Amino acid sequence: MAIEAALAAHRFGLGANQADLTNASSDPRGWLKWQLGSVDPALQAFAANKRSGDILRELPGQVDQLKGTAEGKKKIQEMGRDMFLGEMRPWMKNAFETKVPFLERLVWFWSNHFTISIQKARLIYFAGTYEREAIRPNVLGSFEDLLFASVRHPAMQLYLDNAFSIGPNSRAGKFTGKGLNENHAREILELHTLGVDGGYGQDDVIALAKILTGWSIERGDQVDNATGFKFFENRHEPGAKVLLGKTYSENGEREGTDALRDLARHPATARHVATKFARHFIADEPPPQAVARLERVYHATGGDLRALSLAIVDEPAAWNRQLMKVRTPIEYVVAAVRLLGGVRETLGDEQFKGLAESLRIMGQIPFTASSPKGWPDVASAWAGPAAIMERAQWAHVLASRIPQKPDPVRLGEMGLGALLSATTRAALERAADATQGLALLIASPEFQRR
C-alpha cells in the first residue's frame, strides 16, 4: 500500500507533498478518482483574468495606436510579456499548491496534445486564455468537445494559421486572390486525431482545410462573444468535400463540426489517443495490452475523457513498481518545490523569476514548445548528457538556496515514501552537509523519475 500511495502521488500527481502522501495513503486509487469528481481550483483562481474575446476586442486598437513609434513597439512587447507573466505566475502557484494534482496533470497532458506555442510571437497574448478556456473545462468531458474548443480558439486559429485560410472559390477568395492554408488541417489529422499512420492522405488534408475555411476570429468592436471565434461565410470554400471517403455536402460551418465529430470518433483516433495516454502515465513504450484496454474504453464511451482517466487509474500496468518515466523539466521543478514545502502565501518576484529561469535553462518554459507536436513524452528527449548535468547543477543551486535546510533523509522518506532506494538513502546519510544531501535527493534517479 505504501508504495502505491507514493506511485499515486508521483506517477499520477505532481510529486512529493506531505499532504498528498497522507491523502493517498489509505486508498491510493480512491484518492485519484476523488480528484476526477472535484472542481478544478484553477478555474476559479483564474476567473478574473481576461478572456480571449476581451483581448481580441481591446488589443488590436491598442497595438495600432502604439506601433508607429519605436517606443510604442517596445510598449507592445512589454504588454505581451506582462500578460504572459501575469498568466504564468498563478499557473505555477497552482501547480505548487493544488490538492488535485492528478487533475492538473490531465490538463497538462491535453494542453500538450493540443499544443500552442508562444514561439509564434502573437500567441503570447493567448497562451493563458487558451488553456483556461479551451483545455481546462474539457479535460473530463468528451474528446469531441475538447477538439471543438481547441479548433475554435483564437490561440489555435492563429498558431496553425486557419484564421488566414480562405477558400479560393469563396467570395473573399475570388476578391482577394488568397487561398488555402493547410497547416491546421494537417495537424488536426496528424497530431490531434487520427495520428500520422491514421490512414489519411494529402487529398484529405486539403479536403479538411477546405471544410474549415471560414473558421476564423474577429477583432476589435466586431467581437461579439467570449472567445472571439467567428465563422466567415464569405471565406468558406463552396461545394462538396470528400474527407476519408465520406462526402460532406456544402453546409457552411456545420461541415466543420460534422467532420471534426467524425474524426473524434474514428477508430484511428481512439488508438492514437490511447497510445499517447498510456505513454504518458505508464512508459515510453507502453505495453500493447494496456493501450488496447484504453482504446476499448475510448471507443465504447465515444471518447469520454473521464472514463479514460478512470481507466488509467484502474490499469494494472500503470502501477508497475519500476519508475519507467523521466520527469519533464516542468514536472521536475514542480515536484522539487512541492517537496520543499511549496510556496508560502505569495509567489515572490525573486522566487518566480528564479523558477522561470530554471525552466528556461532546462528547456521547458510552459507554452514554448518548438513545434505543434508539443513537448516530447519520452526520456530520450529529456535525459541526454547535457540535460542530466544541468539537472544536477540545478539541484545543487536549489539546495544551496534553501534558507532552513530540512534533514535530507527525513525529507526523502517523507517525499518519496517507499520509492526511496537503499542506495539513495545511504548517500543521503553519508552526505557531507545538508545542502549536499538535499541536492543529492533532488538529483536522485527516483526523484527524477515517476
Add this chain to the structure above:
Amino acid sequence: MTLDRRTLIQSAAGAFVLGVDAPRFSFAATPGDRRLIVIILRGAMDGLASVPPHGDADYARVRGALALSRGQGGIVDLDGSFGLHPALGTLKTFWDQKQLAVVHAVASPYRDRSHFDGQNVIETGALRPNGLPDGWLNRAMGPLGINDPKHALAIAQSVPVILQGRRDVSSWMPAQLPQVDDDFIARLKVLYANDPLFRGALDNAIDVDAVANASGAPMDPNAMRGARGYRFEPLARMAGNLIAAADGPTITVLEVSGWDTHQAQGTTEGRLNYVLGDFDKGLKALADAVRPIWDRTAILAFTEFGRTAAPNGSGGTDHGTASAAFIVGGAVNGGRVIAQWPGLHSLYEGRDLAPTTDLRAVFKGVLGDHMRIARTQLDATFPDSTNVAPVSGLIKT
C-alpha cells in the same frame, strides 16, 4: 576527492595555462583527422527561397509574391541559373572561395508531408518513418572507428535521432548554471550506479565538459543571445570552439529551427530572411572558430523537405517535397550547384519542386569521400540504398 578522468583533464588544462606543456591527446593531431559537422534545418527550409533558380523561365510566375528580384539587394547570382538569398552573404563568400556546393531538388525517400516523420527519415536514413531504430550517424560510427562517446557530439540538450543508437554519444550545451564540484559528481556516480540511463548520461557529460573546459568556450549565459536576438550564431561559435579543441569531436550535430514559414514568409524582409540571416552568421562564426582545422572540415546542412512552390493563401508556403542542401568547408570541392533540375513548369503533385536527387546519395557522398567510408560500408549504413549511388565530387581529392 577522487582523481577521475575529469580531474586529470582539468589539471592538464590548468598546466597549459601556466605555460607548462600539457599532455594532449594524440587523436586531434592525426593526419587525415577529418571532421564532419551536420546541421539539421528543422521545420522544412524553402529551397526555392534560399537557393532561387532565377534562370528557370517559370521562376517569377510560379513564386508569385515570394519571387525575389534580380536587381540590387535581391538574388545574389551564383552561376547564371541559381542564386542565393541575399541574407546568405557568408555562403556567397564560401562560394567565391569554392568552398560551398549546393545540391538542389534533393529530398529523402519520404513523400508525405509531416515534419516529424520527415525528420525521422532524414535522421534514420530509412525508407520510411521509423523504418530503422537508430540514426545514420550513429551507425556510421562503426566504420569511422569512433569508440569514445565524446567524439560524436550533439550540440543539444538531448541527443537527436540522427545520433541515437547502439553506440554511446554525447550532447553538450553551454553551461548556464554553476558547475558542481568533483565531490558531488563522485557521489552522483554512486547514486546513478544502478540506473544505466542516468549513469551513461552523467559519464558522457563529464567527458565532454572536460573538452569544453579545455577549449575555452565562453560559458557566459549572456553570450547565448547574439545581435538581432540570433540564437544559432552564438551557439555555433561555442560549438566551433569545442570542435576545434584538442580531442574535439569527429562528428558534430547542430540544429537550426524556425523554417516552418506558413505565414508572412517574406522575401528580403520577414521571417525567413531572419532565420536565413541567423543561419548564415552562424556558419561564419562556426567557420571562424574551426579555422585551424578548416581544411579537414565539411559542414553538411539539410532539411526534412521543401515547401510549396507557390505561396499559400497567407503569404507563406505549405509543406512541400524537394529542397536544397548545403555542403560547406575547407575540404569541399565547391563553387557548384549540383542538380538534375526538374524545372518549375512541371511540379511534383502539381505543387512542389520535384525531387531528382536522393538525400541519402548526398549523405553517402560526403561520408564516402570526406570521411573515407568504403562503398560497401556506406550501403550497410543506409540499408535499402544499394541502388542509390553516392553523389561524387563533393569533396576535394
